[in-house]
Amino acid sequence: MASKPRVKVPKTAAAGEVITIKTLISHNMESGQRKGKDGNLIPRQIINKFTAEFNGQQVFSADMHGAISANPYMEFTAKVDESGTFKFTWVDDDGSVYEADSEIAVS
Amino acid sequence: MNMNRRQAMAMSAGAVIFASTGLSSTGALASAEDVDKAMMELAGGKMPEAGKVSLTAPEIAENGNTVPISVEVDSAMADGDMVESITIYADGNPNPDVVTFNFSALSGTAMAATRMRLAKTQNVVAVAKMADGSTYMDKKEVKVTIGGCGG
Numbered sequence: 001m002a003s004k005p006r007v008k009v010p011k012t013a014a015a016g017e018v019i020t021i022k023t024l025i026s027h028n029m030e031s032g033q034r035k036g037k038d039g040n041l042i043p044r045q046i047i048n049k050f051t052a053e054f055n056g057q058q059v060f061s062a063d064m065h066g067a068i069s070a071n072p073y074m075e076f077t078a079k080v081d082e083s084g085t086f087k088f089t090w091v092d093d094d095g096s097v098y099e100a101d102s103e104i105a106v107s
Numbered sequence: 108m109n110m111n112r113r114q115a116m117a118m119s120a121g122a123v124i125f126a127s128t129g130l131s132s133t134g135a136l137a138s139a140e141d142v143d144k145a146m147m148e149l150a151g152g153k154m155p156e157a158g159k160v161s162l163t164a165p166e167i168a169e170n171g172n173t174v175p176i177s178v179e180v181d182s183a184m185a186d187g188d189m190v191e192s193i194t195i196y197a198d199g200n201p202n203p204d205v206v207t208f209n210f211s212a213l214s215g216t217a218m219a220a221t222r223m224r225l226a227k228t229q230n231v232v233a234v235a236k237m238a239d240g241s242t243y244m245d246k247k248e249v250k251v252t253i254g255g256c257g258g
Contacts, residue, residue: 018215031224033201059213062221065204067197069173069222076208079184079215 005100007088012105013080021052021060023074025090025098031066047098049091050074055084080106136226137203142196145203146234146244149194155234155242160193162233162245168225171251177220178233180243184210189238190217199229225251 008022025047032044044066051061060076078086083106090098146155160180168174180190189212195205208219217235225231228250235243 031201054213057213058211060211060219061209062219063207063209065206066202067200067205067224069224073220073222075177075220077214077216077218079213 005088005090005098007086007100007102009086009102009104011103012107015081015106016079017106018077018079019104020075020077021086023050023052023088023100024071026071027090027092029066029068029070029072033066045093047072047090047092049089051089052076052078053087053089054078054080055082059086080104082106136199136201137197139198139230141203142198142230142232145196146232146242149234149236150242151240155244157244159243160233160235160245162195162231162247164231164247164249166248167250167252169252171225171227173222174225174249174251175220175222176231177218178208178235178245180217180235182217182237184212184214184217187239191236191238193217193219193233193235195223196232196234197223197225197229198232200224200226205231225249227251 003026005025010019013019027047030042030045032041034042036042046064046066048064052059059078062074064072083104086102086104088100147153160178162178164176165174178193180193182188182190184190190210192207192209194207196203197205205223206221210217230246230248232244232246
């Protein structure tokens, strides 16, 4: 259902810098409000949780509802004091988990 | 119901386009009261104060399926001055809940942006919850143009 998480994290930063991170994942985000061709409601299937971790510590998370657009986009900031890896996780209503990670060199 | 041909045409055209946006009017829509209730719950029984939060949303959204919004709280995000979360509500959608952003000391700033769905012209509300329990809000009306039918 979902595919291709895309994340934009700067490759380098100065210690203590606040960087902007942008993420996007392809997903229908079926809201549960639409009717299918047979006139019945199409059951909800969305990504309900997004988290961003840096070196194992939580930076940012979002709890999403049906009102988030298809292909959910998230933009947020992080303060980096050391080099390391960002790990991004998306959780689907059906239990699937999608992941992406990105490294940053801090000087 | 008494209506002339022009009104009937406008209504049926509106209904078709409304349904095709994916946010059709199945069931009841949320109301401002629902949002007030949710805010009171979040704020622990009182209304959040205005201020500190700034919500950015377009005045007019041509496509209610993807409306860019961003929200920011004026905060140092350091000891004693932390934003715990920002919750977004929409008072004219089928479900008033939109999203909750949770921040941490590693966030650096209390800022987030995303894209949301709006079923019709309505108010979008952002409520920020600070680490000390106080709450602040901002509200923006977004006019949603559906096709060329106005709205």
